[in-house]
Amino acid sequence: MTFDPAPRQSVSDHVFGRLRDAVVRGRYAPGDALPSERDLAGTFAVNRHAVREALRRLQQLGLVKVSQGGATRVLDWRSNAGLDLALSAGTDVLPVATLGRDVMEMRACIGADAARLCAVRATADGREAIERAAGDYAAAAPDLAAMAEADLAFWRRIVEASGNIAYLLAFNSLTGGELAVGGMPADERTHELLDVAAHRTLSRLIAAGDAAGAERAARALLANPAPVTETDEIGSR
Template sequence: MTFVPVPRGSVSDHVFAQLRDAVVSGAYRPGDTLPGERELAAAFAVNRHAVREALRRLQQLGLVRVSQGGATRVLDWRVHAGLDLALSLVRSGDVLPVDTLVRDMLEMRACIGVDAARLCAERADAATRDTVTRAVEEYAALAPDLPRMAEANITLWRHVVRGCGNTAYLLGFNSLVAGALAVGEVPPQRRAAELLDVAGHRRLAAAIAAGRGDDAARQARSLLTAALAAPAAPGQECRA
């Protein structure tokens, strides 16, 4: 594997990114041993501290296992990595295309959202149901301003996911909306059918308020799968 000497800005970031991409792309396979710190420092034309920091970050992502005083062995990222890797890869579209990552995360968002809506209808207390109803009306008042609706939509769904009482769903939701929805910055126009369906959001809130779990799940599915059926238009691709 040939590495490229890096510019002097955030040196460890560049070392980390190249090693990460080499692992995810398969240039290094699970079980392979990475070159030693001295060899990597020479290849990148950086000091060993930058290499050590990059390896530490790779280990945190579940891409390698660093043995104290020994070899750095590559792990199978499909087994050991989590959502943090997707958030990192969004800046490396040549390894896993950004549009593919966004599609995958929108699909995950829909799966979590559908069940969270059902559970919120079944488990939420009266105060949470009222909060969801108010959030929908505040959301509706922003139409047709898509960028502001997109922000309010995150707030609305945060109430729903909190109300469902599932901590794993909440943590997954936090990862999905960290920085920008579904990893990449999905243009609101791509989600126009979902965002502008104010009536659909009101039906969702009504189902949650009435404790109708199956109805809430059906309405959530209708809303959250709309973006999956809408390909990115020219000039509206997902941006890192």
Template sequence: MTPLPVRREAVSDQLYAVLRDRILGGTLPPGAPLTAERDLAAEFGVNRHAVREAVKRLQQARLIEVSHGGRTLVLDWRRTAGLDLAIGIAGADSGPSIAELTRDALEMRVCVGADAARLCALRCSDHAASRIMESAGRYAVRGPDLTELGEADVAWWRLIVEGSGNIAYLLAFNSLVTGAVPVAQAPDALRADELLDVEAHLRLGTLIAAREADAAERLARELLSRSVPTTAPEAVN
């Protein structure tokens, strides 16, 4: 068998990506045994240390499981993998496309943001509420450049998510805004209706400060939903 062309730098990373793609694409279906280390080493023309490192990453991503008998079996990633898997699959040759992942991430952003606004209204301190109002005021004088508004929007939402007191929401927010999941790749034009509505941002800050949790949740959901495409956005690449 002719070894596949694999660049020598970060060999284990490349091998991990290839095996991940095979799992996502179904070439290695759930329940199937992972190809033996010696066979993978021969197929890719790499040493077994690189193979072991790649397999270790697959296990950490909960894409495979080492059974009691020593066999390594492929798991159903839709049932076992976590959000961290999104840090690479947008560029995979198989599995969800970048456009699909972007849409899905924007939908998750609506759910996290709406409930974070509700919890923030219930839980945040008066000082935190004041900071949110001040940040909304600063947002009001930004723009109309969408990139500038987007940066201000992230800073404002961070205060709201922090004010919710929910660590899981905060970690999800970090993943969304740093590009670990591809919401950060959404084109500014897609989010224009949301970002340019300064009045809604100010009103949401007021609702949080007034402790009107249900109204804050409804407005946050409506505002964030404007950036969610009805179909996967073709412009995202």
């Protein structure tokens, strides 16, 4: 296997990206040994420090196991890697046709359960912050870009007030790159962002301490069905 020489800028990033792509695309099978640092440095036309840094990052992603004085072995990314791999590789590299759908399902699950926990655990300050965020979101209409930013702030307040640090870290990951919207078609994403009534309903259910209602409202909003009205949702409690 051959690799093209690295560009002069960000040589470690170049080596890391090429090796990451080779592993996740199956050019190296689990258990295979990568070429030695010396061979990789020669192939990429970089120094061994750049190669060593790239291998360190691959190990952090769960793609390889680096052994001091021994071969660097490829790991099965499906068994060892975390969400950081999807955020690093993106939909154009990771060989998973359903990645966009899968991220959206994860997003809906985290959002719904965070809303449920929020209704139970949120402090008075947390509930007020969510109410203000819902108002800021509504005030941003109909500017879609402004609504998208306000929507992100709204959900951040909910996840923060849920008291679940793992959800907060996952939220940070999901909103930190191209996978933030999981490849959702633009028209469907627009529908979700413009559903002001559903956002207000969710805020009021959390304020009322209705955990089951908040969970239903959040899942409905993130699953992107037909719009939910405040009367319908509150009346079902």
